[in-house]
Amino acid sequence: MALEYELLNENVKKCQYAVRGELYLRASELQKEGKKIIFTNVGNPHALGQKPLTFPRQVVALCQAPFLLDDPNVGMLFPADAIARAKHYLSLTSGGLGIIIIFTKNSLLYPVIKKVILLLSLSVLSGAYSDSRGLPGVRKEVAEFIQRRDGYPSDPELIFLTDGASKGVMQILNCVIRGEGDGILVPVPQYPLYSATISLLGGSLVPYYLDESENWGLDVNNLRQSVAQARSQGISVRAMVIINPGNPTGQCLSEANLKEILRFCYNEKLVLLGDEVYQQNIYQDERPFISSKKVLMEMGSPFNKEVQLVSFHTVSKGYWGECGQRGGYFEMTNIPPRVVEEIYKVASIALSPNVSAQIFMGLMVSPPKPGDISYDQFARESKGILESLRRRAKIMTDGFNSCKNVVCNFTEGAMYSFPQIRLPTGALQAAKQAGKVPDVFYCLKLLEATGISTVPGSGFGQKEGVFHLRTTILPAEEEMPEIMDSFKKFNDEFMTQYDNGFGYSRM
């Protein structure tokens, strides 16, 4: 029968890149045996004890239970501004229609569609399917947020809400990739969503290497080489992915670097996919987050009218960390109406993104303002999380850099540290004997000795012969010094044990 392994879609079987299971599985076994494990393998803040922000949870709870608004006691449990905000979202979602349109090919209808949808789908109950692009009222709030952030207009009609950013990336890549002759430029190291999705869709991943010695910056010459090499293999390079701030690498791209990238995309006719899900997670002041959209708009003609850009955001990251809600959006720039229509059509097949997460997205882009009843609490909670993340980024980077043969770029943003580990040749030999990739060997020893569960750099891609590991910076701040001490003790002993005097892996 069709669901036998041998008969499955080969692309499904092929997509084997990714966060590998071996480390995690061993950690799980050890935990079962009673060992304390520090799970730093996934950027999942609430799972490591981060508390949700109160105000958005209050609003969403009221939207889920709108009958509470008629209860005279509602004010005993909910502040007035959360009640008002819930009424706002319920007004965006009530009395309505439940619209699913799958367009006919006749794109003459497009202007009509634009008009009637905005009018009609203002109104779908929270238990009802929304418009397949998300609630128009929330998309308007997202557009206003982008406009405030960048200083350039943003059109709600070009913003689609999604069940998390990953789903959005998959939707766009599905439109771009026609077969294995289509290549997508992806940074190495990369977040494995990209490699896995490209495999699943039967396309080709074209790697470009981030420069570790330049704080994981992006060298456009390197990009050119990657494209030239892919073309020599008959691959048509069609799109480029940037992850800014970087996962797993933590860098923030500079404005100058973004300009080079956009100019490169213009020259090479590449769609730029800007994975900007960590835009709120910035831990230094020298290089603040700047969006690809803003840079593109500042570059002026012909770039701002021609470079195709899709930017992604989410409620899972930032300091909200609402991973389990599955909410995200993407904004399209310079994508023709007819293509927007096709993307809408495909989104319609699965009806609509979940409505609660849409409301979270609305709240994230329009949080309480000074003067609002909940503002002080919201600001205090937000500041607490962000400042702690900033301190943890520093503790972790400094900790790694105090270790023998470990070099770590500062985590400028995102949620990860990605230190390079220069392994003694003795360790390389021992790994070979154990049948392990060297960084897997190191991470397993680390796990056994300390309980720290990391992901080997080979899970993300790295230059041949160079080794890393990835940790999140998410363990509780008070535990951080002890974790880093424990790491240092392990590492320095490891280096002594395996140092056979014949040097180290290359940098």
Next chain:
Amino acid sequence: MALEYELLNENVKKCQYAVRGELYLRASELQKEGKKIIFTNVGNPHALGQKPLTFPRQVVALCQAPFLLDDPNVGMLFPADAIARAKHYLSLTSGGLGIIIIFTKNSLLYPVIKKVILLLSLSVLSGAYSDSRGLPGVRKEVAEFIQRRDGYPSDPELIFLTDGASKGVMQILNCVIRGEGDGILVPVPQYPLYSATISLLGGSLVPYYLDESENWGLDVNNLRQSVAQARSQGISVRAMVIINPGNPTGQCLSEANLKEILRFCYNEKLVLLGDEVYQQNIYQDERPFISSKKVLMEMGSPFNKEVQLVSFHTVSKGYWGECGQRGGYFEMTNIPPRVVEEIYKVASIALSPNVSAQIFMGLMVSPPKPGDISYDQFARESKGILESLRRRAKIMTDGFNSCKNVVCNFTEGAMYSFPQIRLPTGALQAAKQAGKVPDVFYCLKLLEATGISTVPGSGFGQKEGVFHLRTTILPAEEEMPEIMDSFKKFNDEFMTQYDNGFGYSRM
């Protein structure tokens, strides 16, 4: 650039089957002009005023705002059993880890994985990613529900939670379809999810026709013909879809019919996809819903050990109608562990289904029991909705059958009526002159005259030269008689107007 219409993935452009926009768009325009429109085009109950069930919304609200549980006033707004149930789900989702595993190919690890995952992922906060298959505690509740329903064991390890049933269908078809040589048997008329997804994945839809004269029953001889014809065209038929109760056709398959289907799948080595999302929506007592799984288990050896079956369910349909939450599950029967692992891997790429909808699913399969504080209210609300749907199904079918040249099978289940309209040849000519498909012509005239917005049968597929329309049975019960009177008046006038004495479209 890649996101130009001409350069898009052709499968994206091709998936144009579906609920067509023309009727809906015209309805929207008319509404804008101030006309009262009765939207019966989409099965979206809350959008037509159905109120959510109180108890599940209370529980989910508390799960979203767990800090309310520490508030001494919580009992003023929430009953004790909702509080207890929220604590139950929070215990399933707290203190945890946030597990994402993308397996290595080494399937020797599978038994280990099974064990450690059950142990570890008992625990992920509701703001955290869950296991990519959904929370183990909820999957256990689903398995218990299936076991109670069918009287046969169900394994939580073979149940995956999804963001709605559609997403589950897409996941499974993605594993099955390797290219256009792979065919999927789909009923005609069908719900366009299937045609659209098969197109998107580049496979071939192999239609089999439901027999309108047998109350939309399924004739296995017809199936054989469809398979033979597809094979003569070089298509390898790999899977078969049944929708039971039917959408748009509303029939409930009999046990005998299901047995024939399963025997057919066994003989032809087809995976059966059982779309059973309307299993709670039953409006007669002669032919209750019976699951494909139960029938398969009752058939005994060799069928129960060999036929590959994937069954789908959702929180969107039933009488809950929680469409906007996007929650569903699928259960796999006779799918080898290695394939389950592959399906898990692909699910992992998008991290996890949304956690709130997982809790809704848990609540749907384990509702309040007699004796619980909320039981009476829950039972009263449930009964109110279901009994009203049953009455509405009858009012609608009877209404259609009282109209000239309209024949409608009784809506045994699901949410739709799918009457056949025998059009006078005068109407066929007028449609041709207007450049419209005849059923679109009829539905547009209906809309202009009455405000009733339906979907022409051509959106679902029908035999050549036979015409239908689909309406939901979801308008408010008190409005139903007026709607049917208005339909009858329009229809009978239409038939008189276009009857040129040269007969009617065929049956």
